[in-house]
Amino acid sequence: MIKLVALIPLFPLLGFLINGFFGKKISKGLSGAIASIAVLASFVVALLIFFELEHSELKSHTVNLFSWINSDTLKIPFEFLVDPLSSWFLLIITGIGFLIHIYSIGYMHNDEGFARFFTYLNLFVFFMLLLVLGNNYLIMFVGWEGVGLCSYLLIGFWFKNTAYNNAAKKAFIMNRIGDLGFLLGIILIFVTFGSISYGEVFSMASNGNEGTVTAIALLLFIGAMGKSAQLPLYTWLPDAMAGPTPVSALIHAATMVTAGIYMIVRSNVFYSMSEEASQVVAVIGVATALFAATIGLFQNDIKKVLAYSTVSQLGLMFLGLGVHAYSSSVFHVTTHAFFKALLFLGAGSVIHAMGGEQDMRKMGGLRKALPVTFATMAIGTIAISGIPPFSGFFSKDEILAHTYEHSPTLWFFGQVASMLTAFYMFRLLYLTFYRKFRGTHEQEHHLHESPKTMTIPLIVLAILSIAGGLLGLPEFWGAPNWMHHHLDSIIKIKDPSVLNHTKEWTLMAIAVLAAVATIIFAYMVYIKNQILPEANDEKLKGIRKLVYNKYYVDEIYDAIIRKPLDVLSTFFYKFMDLEVVDGIVKGVGSGVTGLSSIIRKAQTGHIGLYIFSMVVGIILILFYSFIK
Amino acid sequence: MLNGIPINYYIMLSAVLFIIGVVGVMARRNAIIIFMCIELMLNAVNLLLVAFSTLHNDPSGQVFVFFIMAVAAAEVAVGLAILAMVYRNFKSIDIDLLSRLKN
């Protein structure tokens, strides 16, 4: 079965091709079905492979398709790697991907770009699978850029809207910035180790010197920053909410944005070897977590809130990576995939019901109208806030515990971030589903629960969000941490430090209490004294205004990057190119003609002058030759 | 005849005559005078040739002078014809007037 791993990306590719070429001809239902079945098929295959791998002794299998790029010593085969890590990610991608496909059938049913949407979605799945399946960094890079392209296409899916197009372009370009780092990292790997295939590189990694390894680690991390929306390259992700909600769920919450984590876990050797790099990762991670969480506090757009929470969750995961808690991060990736997808889809269902309205200030009291959505979303919210025994609690706690081992300071900030998360998530829940409806009348009239195609995925995800914790029950409960064992084989350098149980218990307690406290606080604010966010943004003052406007980061980037670039370009074009470089050329031309019109004056037509010149010439010649 | 004169004297003499001719060509505007100055230059050369032929005791120098004379005659014939024609058209033989062709 493992030999047939190529089938996994093949199915979505086929789906893409069919929908791409015949999408317009066939009916909506059919194209939706084709797309979903394609993903389902690869999910099945992935599942089979997963279990086969579970039972096989050999934990990593490579499947060679064809040799792709050869240049002397640089040999890059098009080769797949099946090992615990990739197989796990395969499951997440195809599984959640399938659910979201189903959901989309309902969500997009009356969009004229229906077929196109599924084309893109399949293409995305294909590239994402490529990303995790590749057996060398370049294949990963292929998937990496591919998913970037798909997110570009899907963010700008409604291409008539300029704002959406700008968001798409921003996403692509910011990713490209990261990708350049990634590319250079790959090249440095090749230059250092003479290969970019995982196996060979990791086996040789130990004899690479400290500095180089750090450089590699940091370059790769730049790539991760772009893809996984870490400071300072995160600003594209909130804008990316321009895309249809299923896209936000699949790409910008569950899968693509976690590619960065996948990459770092994949190359954990480098990070375990280089403490500096790890620290950078950890600090950036926690900073992002905190920063995004604060912004999340005051957002009124339901999807924006979720977006910032995603950024902050990703920050937490990087924090985990920074402290070498690789399996914990993967664990959190998984649980996060469950409940964040759930939350987005729920939000989608809300928006669907509200007829496209995304502003929470115009919602409220929807729990009667949308019972299923409400229930599932509540579960998601609890999960993300880290209330046991929901999945989020275990994964987050594991990361924070490991963080504490390395540095209590980081742990503290991480803890604060998760408190904030709990706050704004419940704020979202309260503002959306509780109290009375604040929208217009016809909206109220149209309120309705979403169709089955949309609710079923919600329910499934809700179950997963509840039960997800079983994947990684803490060791000190005596329970087996399945995730930890599963990924054991790919973690090259183990983290020796262990915490004593009492400490772990205390941490866990603190976390839970903090979460509960914030939830109660949120309840006080939004239910008891019925506070509403400021209706119009201009009235905001001081710190709140600053936070509400996302610390003006976009404006700052505008000021320090885009504007200077434009100025520079205009300078290059208008001055350097047209005036200086071309000017010199023109100058030579006109110089010649000018000189010419001067010299020709010498030809006065007077014989006298001609004779003079001749005689002078002779004199000079004789002088030169004889009077020395 | 009697005792010698250094050849240098002759060289200098003809050089001086030649240069006077050149100066004449430069300093005058009347085409005819210019012509005469050119004749003067030629004669300077003739003198030099004769001097050398005596020096080398070799007649060919003097024979060459004949050819120069022939050529001079021919040149003058043609030259004066052209001058006459120019005079017919321009009503003058002032060389500075003949400067239609320039630049």
Added chain:
Amino acid sequence: MLGLTTTQWLFGILSFLAIMFALMVVFTRNPVNSVLYLVLTFFCIAGHYILLNAQFLAVVHIVVYAGAIMVLFLFIIMLMNLNADSEPRKHIVTRIIAGVIGGVLLFVMVGALKGAEQLQLVQGGASQIGLVKNLGNVLFHEFLFPFEVASVLLLAALVGAIMIGKRDTNINEKETINN
């Protein structure tokens, strides 16, 4: 006297006169006069020829130049009745410059024409080369070909002079435009 031989006296005087007259040719205003001065110059040069034992050449020289060419000049000048006041004059500056340049030219020539100091003219009536017989021999043996070709030259000059001089019977005006 002054330790100079007759020849040297003659040479000196003749050279002086030749240069004098040559200068007059250049600097007299009236064309007719300069023609006459030129004739005088030629006579001096003829004198030099005789000094150099080139008697025949001297005679020919007088005949050709003074006798033929200069007459031609005079003829033309009369034809155009040029005289002192009709004579165009270059600007004084130009003439000064011309003089200066002449001086410089002389200077460099003096520099250039070195190398003959030790050479003395072979003297004495022994030299027969200047005589007609001798020259004739050389001319009609060694220089036969140039002599013949010279005839072509003279023919060409002849034809040219005629063509220029002769009035056109029919002028097709097309050719007068400059192409």
Added chain:
Amino acid sequence: MKGLFIISGLGILAMLAEIFKFKKILYPLVLVGILAAYACNFMEWNNNLNIPMFNNMIRFDNVALAFSGVILAVAFFWFILANDYFEHDHITDHFALVLFALVGALMLTSFSNMTTLFLGIEILSIPMYVLAASRKRDLASNEAGFKYLIMGSFASGFLLFGIALIYGATGSFDLMEIRSYISQANGSLPTFFYAGVLMLLVAMCFKVSAAPFHFWAPDVYEGSPTVITALMSTIVKTAAFAAFMHLFLVVFGKVSESWSMVLAIIIALSLVVSNITAASQQSVKRMLAYSSISHAAFMLMAILANNRGFASINAILYYSLAYSIGSITSFTVLYNVSKQDGNTSIEAFNGLGKRNPFLAGCMVVSMLSLAGIPVTAGFFAKYFVFTLLIGTSFKWLIVLAILTSAVGVYYYFKVIIAMYFKPAKEEQKFVVETSHILLLALTTVFTIALGIVPKYIIEIFG
């Protein structure tokens, strides 16, 4: 040798034609005669029995024959070009003069004695003076003839002075003797000998119109009737170069250190002045005059390289052939164009690409050749010069040559641009007489053929 006689005979015949009333057949007669002379040249090729002759007054060795071959060929082309030029009164005189000029030219290829050199130059020049002035009513023509005459005779003054000095130093007019004398004297020559050499250099530079002795050329070229200009820029130039080459490669080659630097400076000056001045010319005729100066500079480079053996001679031969053919073509086109609306300015060429594509095409080829673009003859000509010069210490001249020839491209292409890009004043096509079409076709093909198979010329002397 016989060629020389045939041509002079033709000249005399032409003179008599008026009297004996065979004007009509004169033109074909001349063409046949030239072909006959050409045939004689061929026969004399490689049989060295007939050199030297007339006690070494002239020697028709292979080099001489090759150059006379070029001159005769070009002369033949020229007569075809000039056929209707003779269609007015005293045609016979023109014929005679041109033929006599040809005699002079042939002498310049074969002279072997200062006497013949001097006579050759004069026989070539005097008819040219007359021909330049041959438009008696046309003031420009008058002026041209007059200027040419004054400057020419002034230059021959220096020529003679140089000859006299050299005679004084070596005691002979015979080039072979002078040469052997130089090689015996090895260095112990009197100073005034070198002065003589330099004066000869000056005089020759005047004849080939190299700066600063070039001033006469543009005026004379512009003033003379177009066909005469063609004659000057082809035959007269070729002959002058044959003479120049013979003097300074064969005879004074050994004392090159005394003149090479001077020549180099003269070349540099000519390159700059000619090309830059040509850039702003409005009259194509005058532009071609300046271009001829720059080509002269190129040929002088070959002499400057002063290559023992035949390389330099080959280069000059090839160059003069290429250049002559090229300018015959361009002058033929110019002649036909200017016949339309009577001026030789560049505007006259506007829209020629539409009005007469054939003429335009030929002009393009000739311009490319003159500009030295592959695979035309002109390119190879320049290429040979470069290959010669790069071995010497005058590499800087090559760089200069390249820079200036870029300017050259500018003015050659002005014509092309005018023909294909500028709109014509009047669109109507015009016809060219068959003889000219044939001539153009011939020369154009020749130009390209020379470029594709240069070996037959370049390997001519083995």
Added chain:
Amino acid sequence: MLVGLLIIVPLIASLLVFFTKGKASRNLALGLSVVEFILSLVVLLQYKHNPGNSNLMLNCTWVESLGIHFAVGIDALSLLLVLLTTFLIPLIILSSFNTTYDKPNSFYGLILFMQMALIGVFTANDGFLFYIFWELALIPIYFICLVWGGEDRGRITFKFFVYTLLGSLFMLVGLIYLYNHTGFDTGMKSWAIADLYQAGKALNLSQQSFVFWCIFLAFGIKMPIFPLHTWQPDTYVNAPTQGTMLLSGIMLKMGTFGLIKWLLPIAPLALEKWGGVAIGLSVFGIVYASCIAIVQKDYKRLIAYSSIAHVGLIAAGILSANQQGIQGGVMQMLAHGVNVVGLFLIADILMRHTGTRNIDKLGGIRSMNGNFAVLFLIVLLGSVALPLTNGFVGEFLLINGVYQYGAWVAAFAGLTVILGAVYMLRSYQSIMLGERRDSAIAFGSLVSTDKLVLYIICIAIVAFGVYPKPLNDLAEEGTKLIMMNLK
């Protein structure tokens, strides 16, 4: 012999076309160019079958006494570029079917003549022959631009001509200088490339530097490298579309190809000393041109500048003189050739359908013709070197090669990855996306020929991005050869 045929066929073709009239000439031209393409495929097979095949070598003396031979031959590199040429020419001709030029016979004749010269350049094994073909390629394109170009073509084409001619003349001097140093052992000077290599290596540093700069000037102008580029945008904009395609798609490759085959092996010492300067210029050119492209309004001009940027990277990679750099250069030449032709065709289509190339006046075309939008997008992705498009392989290898020369240089050069995305997406967005502008109203479905060409190009882009092996193996092989000569 076969290689001789490769050169003769287009020549004959051009002559034949000259004597046709109207539509016939373009159809004939298309047919013959296709024949040539098939011929080149035959050559490919021959080569695959036996690289040393005598059919692939031709060497007959031209001017014996000067050591000039008509020596042409197929090796891996030249084969690739010949294939590129023969592949693109039919497309270029096909792309012209919706524009009617007057005097079509001369137009297509010139194109075919140029094909002959280009193939000659790529196959020449004799320095002199190389130069001849080099110049021959210049003349037809000059006339194409002069006769069929846009406004003000007189001045611009002239600038272009003089610029390139000046460069190539210096190259001639450099080559002659080498030629002059050949044959000290045999005593017989020769233009054969092997002898030139030998002579070049024998020179000392200063001599090599002289040769290096002389030759580099020519190639730098042709490509063009940063300070020598000002002829290029004007010419591209003014030339007729087919002329631009020829210039950017194929002719530009003469320069890069020349760098590989006629510069690197000749002056290794000089390369060590001056390579840094040259690479610096190229790399600066990348950022410089990309930035300028960002602020361009005329789409054709934008492509022109983007092409400068791409070529800068190619040159930098080649000059870094290592396996990856050179091989990447070769791959990128092929990719860029195809992509840029596609882009210029798109510019032409825009011009024809909307009457403007100003990207501010365009917009919303996607909603008129989604099909075109997709094709456009694919070509665009190819030129921003997205993985699995042909552009990526080359770009990866190039940056890799430059990195081995200097990490920071590579980082700077890598900015093209970002800036390229910036100007390409920006232009794509404002041309295709957003609300429909008035200019797009008339935008119907594409003409069949345009569609055909675009499809072929897109297929090539994807196919050789996913499976570059066939080309890549040749490139690798050819590069190894060069690397051996560099030792």
